[in-house]
Every structure is written in C-alpha cells, then in structure tokens.
Amino acid sequence: MSILANAHSFRVDNMHIHSSQHVHSTQENQKEGWEMLLKHVASNALHDSSARFDPPKCDKDTRVEVTKELMDWIQDRESPQRLLCMTGAAGAGKSALQQTIAEQCSDSNILGSAFFFSAGDPTRNNLSRVIPTIACQLGLHNPALRDVIGKEIVDDQLIFEKNIKIQMNALVVTPFKRVSASGKLDCNTFPHAILIDGLDECSGEENQAELLSTIKHCLLDNDLPFRIFISSRPEWAIRSALYSKPEGYLYQLTYHIKLSDKYDATADIRHYLWRRLKDIGGRSHDLRAQSCLWPTNEDIEQLVAAASGQFVYAATVVKYVSERRGSPVDRLKKIIDWTPHDGQQTRPLEPLDTLYRLILSTAKELYEAVDTNRGRDFLLILRAHQVNSDRRIGFQTSTRLVDEIVGLEEGGHQVLFSDLHSLVSVRQDPKITRVWEEMHFYHLSFSEFLGSEFRAQHLFVSETRVRQYFVDSCLQKLRQQEDFLCNSSFSIIIMALLHYINNQTTHINDLRSLIDFTRNNGWRRLDERLSSHFKTGLFSFASSWNGLAHFTSHAIQRLNSDFHEHELAAIVTTYFDKWKASYQHCGFRLPEAEEEQNKEEKEREKEGN
Incomplete structure (x- = not known):
C-alpha cells in the first residue's frame, strides 16, 4: 500500500486509470444518489411549501409567552433534554405555533428540517417520506454531508424500502457522524432544529409509535446535537411514550408542554x-x-x-x-x-365540523374493532356520557356511575375516550372526597356538534335514543341478580329513571321497556334486593326512599293510564304498599309519595264510579 500511496497514474491489466476518472466516478455516484433521494422527498411537508400556501401561524402579538418558551428551549443547546413534545386539544393552535417557530428558526438560520404531517395528503400522511425529507433538508446545509448521503444511497439502493430506523441511521446518523469526524461540519454552527408537526395525522398508531421510537434510538441515544420539537394531539402513541403512569420510555428524556392545560389562550x-x-x-x-x-x-x-x-x-x-x-x-x-335546521344551506362551521367528524369516525372505528368491546355502540355510549356531563338528566353524576349504568367495565370511559383526548378529558374534582370524575369538553362547539344532526351527519345520535338507552340500562341494572354495593348508586339510578320516564318529550313507545321489566319479574328481583338492604341496614336514607316511591307510583300511573296494563299495575301496587309499610315501620314518612299515591287511588275510584 505504501508503494502506491502517491501514485496518480498507473496501469492494471492493460487498464490505464487516471485519478481524475476516479473522482469523476465518485461525484457521479453521489449525484445519482442525491437525485434518488429527491424522488422520495415530501415537498408538501416543508414549512415553506407552495402546497401549504398561507399556512396557519400565530397572529401578531398573540401566543407570545408560549412562543418565547419554545424558542428559548430550541436555542438553549446546553439543556439535557433534547426532545420537546407539545400536546394539546384539536384546534388549540399547535400547527400555527409550529409554523411560527419554523419561520423564526429559518430566519435565524437554525432550522435543520421541518416536516408537517397532513391526514388528507398521501405524500405526508405516512412514514414513507419522513426520513428522506429530513435527510434532504439537512444535506442542503452542507455539501460534504450531501455527498455522503448520496453515496450511502448508491451503496444501498433499496434503502427506501427498509424500516425507518435503518433509514434514519443510513441517511442521517452515519453521514452526520462521518462528516463531523472529518472536520467538514461544525456541530456548533450547524442548523440544529428539527420540527415535526401533527404526529397524530400520520396514519396508524403503530407508525406514530415507530417514529417516536426511531427518534429516541437513533437521534437521542447517539447524542447528536439536534433539538427536536414534535407537536401532536394527545393520542395513544404519544401518551404511552410520554406519560408517567406507567412511566413512558420518553418521560425522562422529554420536555413536555401540555398546551391546552398550561396556556389559557x-x-x-x-x-x-x-x-x-x-x-x-x-x-x-x-x-x-x-x-x-x-x-x-x-x-x-x-x-x-x-x-x-x-x-x-x-x-x-x-x-x-x-x-x-x-x-x-x-x-x-x-x-x-346561527342554529342548524333542516333545509339550511349555510354551514359557517363546516371546516370545524369536518375536523370533528374525522376524529370521531377514527375513534369509533378503533373502538368498535376491539373484540372485548362486544359490539357496543360507541356513539351511543359517548352521547350518554355527554348528556350526563351537560346535566340533561336533571343532575350530573360521575362518569364511573354512567359506566356502571350502561354496563361498561370499571374504567370503561377511559377506553371509550382513549382516541378522543384531543376533544375530551376526564377530570377529578378535588373538592369531593370520594372518587368523582366528570367529562370535560375542550370545545363547547364539539358538544353542540354531537347534538346536531345537521352538523354531525352520519355520526348523529338523537337524544330520544339516548333517553331510551338510559331507561333500558337502568331497568336492566335494577333486575340484575347482584346486590348494589353502593346506596348512592341505587339512588341515582332511580333518579335517572324518574327523569327520563317523566320527561315530557319521551314518546309513549319508548317506555315499552317498563312493561318488559314488570313482566320479567323485575319488581320481584328489586324487592329481594331491597329486603336484603333492610336486613343489613344499608338502605335507610329518606332521600333514596323518596325517589323509589316516586318512581314506583309513577310506574303504576303510566301502566294504568298510558298502557292500560291494569294487571301489571296491580303487581307494582302490591310491592309499593309492601315497601311503604316497611319504610314506615322503620320510622320514616313519605308524605309526598303517599299523597301522590292516594291521589291516584282516588282518581281511579272516580273513574270507576
């Protein structure tokens, strides 16, 4: 090797090779590799792409505090956390902030690359072009880096068909390390900000998780000098990686900004x-x-x-x-x-409604695809929780009790809302000592959307159907064999039944389940359960008995007057009299219920005469 160290023109097997020919060949290969890379770039995903003309960005003198926090983090290259994730509700302004930061970084010559996902654009709603697009932007900042990237592609022309970890190592990590070691790239001055917007708009939760994992194992673990800023709705992939319970693998490594919670806009x-x-x-x-x-x-x-x-x-x-x-x-x-009505042509909130329909449709599909959900109607259960949160059952109860009423397993609402974290959250009330959780909408307009057939379109569930669902679920709960573990649960179920059955807008046919409950020995099973409560002393609150008495007397009235099921009404009357006597034996009085029952008896006597 030492003999040929300074050779520049020699003959091998009748081939005369000049050093200039070798250089020319290498440059051609690098150029060929770079041209192959350009064919796999998502140009629409760039922050200054013409396809994103007039992108959303922060208006003058708005979001000043959060913008400063983001730019301070990007510019502080000594901070140990080199990944920043900003999560927030749908429409909280994450993309506008990303665009604003991208423009400020570009103006300061520190923008290494930016990639804006979009669910509706097939060139930037998946992983196929993410790494090539990042590599291309980085390569444009340094000719030596560009050459090495091109050579890597020529050496492995199937690189674009491989998984993104291999792509990231081959097109970003290895070239960057090699050029840095050669002295042709100064890490201290190289544009170091890598921005990724809308991770949730990358199709497939597994793909979103794979990109996060790739960033961790390729960029963070290799201690490259990049500051990576990712924004996303708080969907499963990013929650499982970031949240501390149980601790996600990015929890300690990430500076996490919860935009909707931290900044009041x-x-x-x-x-x-x-x-x-x-x-x-x-x-x-x-x-x-x-x-x-x-x-x-x-x-x-x-x-x-x-x-x-x-x-x-x-x-x-x-x-x-x-x-x-x-x-x-x-x-x-x-x-x-504006209030939506049939035949109306104006749709001023259509862009917003399109966003809601997209998120809701995706969540519905994912929820109902899971076998353990046993064919449950996602939209119906969601509306039941919404009606409860809006206090349209006359009061509001915990999301946990709604789960119990509609037959979900413990914590079922968490699974129900797992793909709606950008629109809905479940919050605990610190003022209430017992466990109390309630549903919270980030957008008032989303709650209104759910209640409007004009806006929700094929995703609409009528409130009449929700009322009937509550009635059926409550009656089914009452005739189950298991004892109620909590007296307050029983009381609230009775209150819910009273409200829905007594609701003036409830159609008579909606209460056919009351007849089925009576015919299927529902009152007998309820009596057995109440007898057990009497013996154990668990059921002794006057307010609960008051609700039961009103519900029972109301059922008698409906069975007699609306359905003309007098034999069934007589069965219920027997139980009503028994419970009233037992209750009075305990020393309580129910003047309102007794007065209502006596009034009904007098009216029946008058009708008989």
Missing part, C-alpha cells in the same frame, strides 16, 4: 378576533363594517365564549367572515345567531 383569541375583524371591516365596501362600532364588545365576547380557549374556532369564524361574497357584518351575524 382566551386573551389571545380575543385580541386575534378584534384585530382580524377590524381589518376585514376596513377592507370591506360595507359602511357598517367600516364603522368603529363594528364588531361590538358583545359580538366578540360571544365568540370568545364559544371558542372555549381553542384557536380553531376563532380561525374558522375569521375565514367565514372574510369571504368576499356578502357583507362581513351579515356573515358575522349569521355565525352568532
């Missing part, structure tokens, strides 16, 4: 609406819009309340009002006064 949304609507009014030919009195404070505050702290609602309003056809004043009034 209400003031920013108010500022955004004022600024944008005033700007629209100033460019309008409608003199009303140009007036200093438009929009009014009341208009803005109604919109802010409807936004529920989520920017997507405000952005949807601005986009609708800014349409050139029609007056912005009239369009804003339509938004504020």
